[in-house]
Amino acid sequence: MRKVGIVGIGQSRFGIRSDASLRELSFEAAKASLDDAGIPLDDVQAMVVSVASDELSYALQPSAQVVDYLGFNPKPSFRVEGACASGSMAVRTGWMTVASGLADLVIVVGAEKMTEVSTAAVTDVLGRAGDFMWEYPFGMTFPGYYALIARAHMAKYGTTEEQLSMVAVKNHHYGALNPYAHMRKEISLDKAMSSFTVADPLKLYDCCLISDGAAAIVLASDKLAGSLSKKPVWISGLGLGTDTISLSDRRDITTLDATVEAARQAYDMAGIGPKDIDVAVVHDCFTIAEIAAYEDLGFCAKGEGGKLIEEKRTYIGGDIPVNVDGGLKSKGHPIGATGVAMAAEIAKQLRGEADPGRQVENARIGLSHNVGGNGQHAAVHVFQVD
Numbered sequence: 001m002r003k004v005g006i007v008g009i010g011q012s013r014f015g016i017r018s019d020a021s022l023r024e025l026s027f028e029a030a031k032a033s034l035d036d037a038g039i040p041l042d043d044v045q046a047m048v049v050s051v052a053s054d055e056l057s058y059a060l061q062p063s064a065q066v067v068d069y070l071g072f073n074p075k076p077s078f079r080v081e082g083a084c085a086s087g088s089m090a091v092r093t094g095w096m097t098v099a100s101g102l103a104d105l106v107i108v109v110g111a112e113k114m115t116e117v118s119t120a121a122v123t124d125v126l127g128r129a130g131d132f133m134w135e136y137p138f139g140m141t142f143p144g145y146y147a148l149i150a151r152a153h154m155a156k157y158g159t160t161e162e163q164l165s166m167v168a169v170k171n172h173h174y175g176a177l178n179p180y181a182h183m184r185k186e187i188s189l190d191k192a193m194s195s196f197t198v199a200d201p202l203k204l205y206d207c208c209l210i211s212d213g214a215a216a217i218v219l220a221s222d223k224l225a226g227s228l229s230k231k232p233v234w235i236s237g238l239g240l241g242t243d244t245i246s247l248s249d250r251r252d253i254t255t256l257d258a259t260v261e262a263a264r265q266a267y268d269m270a271g272i273g274p275k276d277i278d279v280a281v282v283h284d285c286f287t288i289a290e291i292a293a294y295e296d297l298g299f300c301a302k303g304e305g306g307k308l309i310e311e312k313r314t315y316i317g318g319d320i321p322v323n324v325d326g327g328l329k330s331k332g333h334p335i336g337a338t339g340v341a342m343a344a345e346i347a348k349q350l351r352g353e354a355d356p357g358r359q360v361e362n363a364r365i366g367l368s369h370n371v372g373g374n375g376q377h378a379a380v381h382v383f384q385v386d
C-alpha cells in the first residue's frame with residue numbers, strides 16, 4: 001500500500017449557522033481545504049462525504065446535495081455512515097482509496113446541520129442510533145446512555161462529578177482560543193458544577209453542543225504529497241472497532257471495547273504506543289467519555305482518568321494535551337463533520353499552525369479518536385510528520 005498524506009485542511013466556523021445550508025457549509029470547508037492544498041477541484045479524483053443523519057438534513061441522500069453543489073460530476077463520490085464516527089470512517093475510506101492506488105488525490109468532506117430542529121427532536125433522532133428495539137422505546141437517550149456510564153465509572157473507580165466538570169473547564173479554556181469553535185467562552189468549575197441537570201449525574205456543561213458545521217481534508221499519495229505541501233501530514237495508523245449496539249449487552253460499560261480495539265490496531269500499524277503521542281483529540285460527547293477515552297487509549301491506567309484531568313495532565317504542558325481545539329464540548333459537534341474536523345485539527349497542530357495559546361510546541365505525532373453511537377463504532381487514527 002502507498003503512503004497517504006494530508007495536504008489540505010479546511011473548516012467552516014462551527015455554531016448556530018442559520019446563515020448557511022448544509023451544502024453551503026460544505027462549500028466553505030471544501031474550498032478552504034483546496035485553497036490550502038493549492039489545487040482546483042478539477043484535479044481531485046474522488047470525493048468521500050460524511051453526513052450522518054438523513055433526518056436532520058431532511059434529505060434521503062444528503063451527500064448528493066453536497067456533491068452536486070460542489071460541482072463534482074461525473075467523478076466518483078460516495079457517502080460513509082457510522083453515526084458520530086462517520087467523519088473518521090470517511091477519512092479511512094479516503095485513505096483506502098489513495099493507499100490502494102485507485103486515486104492520487106481525494107477530498108473528504110464532513111458536514112451536519114443540526115440546529116434547525118428543536119433539542120427534543122435532535123435527542124430523539126440521536127437516540128435511535130442506539131438499540132432501536134430494546135433501549136430507545138424505553139426512553140434511552142444519548143445523555144441517558146452516558147449518564148449510566150458515568151454512574152458506573154463513579155461506582156467502580158471513585159470518579160467524581162468535579163472531575164467530570166474539570167474536563168468541561170479545560171475544553172472551554174481551549175475552545176475560547178479557537179476562532180472556529182461554537183462556544184468561545186471560559187467557564188469556572190463552579191459554573192459547570194452548578195449548571196442544570198440533563199441526565200443525572202450529567203449537567204449542562206457535561207454535554208457537547210448541538211452544532212452546524214463542516215470540515216474537509218485533501219489526501220494525496222506520496223507521489224504527489226511532497227510537491228503539494230511543505231509539510232504533508234501522514235496517516236500512519238488506522239484502527240476501527242465495533243461493539244454491541246445495546247449497552248446492556250456490554251462486558252463492562254466503563255470501557256468502550258471498540259476504542260480499545262481501534263487503538264490497538266492503530267498503534268500496531270503506526271509502530272508506536274500511547275506514550276509517543278504529542279497531541280490528541282478524543283470524543284468528548286459527554287465529559288465522562290473523555291475520561292474513559294484517556295483510559296481506553298492507554299494514556300493512563302484504567303480507573304485513573306479522573307485523576308489525570310484533576311492533575312491537569314491533559315493540558316498543554318502536561319503528559320498529553322487532549323482536545324486543545326475545545327473538543328466537542330466547546331468547539332461543537334456537528335456529527336458528520338466531527339471526525340474530519342479532528343483530522344484537520346491534528347494536521348494543523350503537526351504543521352505548527354494552531355492558534356496562540358493552544359499550539360502544542362514541536363508536536364510530531366498526533367491521534368484522533370472518534371466514537372459512533374454509544375460505542376458501537378470507534379475509529380482511532382495516528383498522524384505523523386517527517
Ligand SMILES: CC(C)(COP(=O)(O)OP(=O)(O)OC[C@H]1O[C@@H](n2cnc3c(N)ncnc32)[C@H](O)[C@@H]1OP(=O)(O)O)[C@@H](O)C(=O)NCCC(=O)NCCS
Nearest residue numbers: 084119123126142143198204205207208209210285333373
Ligand atoms: C445539553 C442540551 C440538552 C442542552 O440543550 P437545551 O436545554 O435545549 O439548551 P438550549 O439550546 O435551550 O440553550 C440554553 C442555554 O444553554 C446553552 N447551551 C446549550 N447547550 C449547551 C451545552 N452543551 N453546553 C453549554 N451550554 C449549552 C445555550 O447557549 C443557552 O445559553 P443562553 O441561555 O446563554 O443563550 C443539548 O446541548 C444536548 O442535547 N447536547 C448533547 C448532544 C448530543 O447528544 N450529541 C451526540 C452525542 S454522541
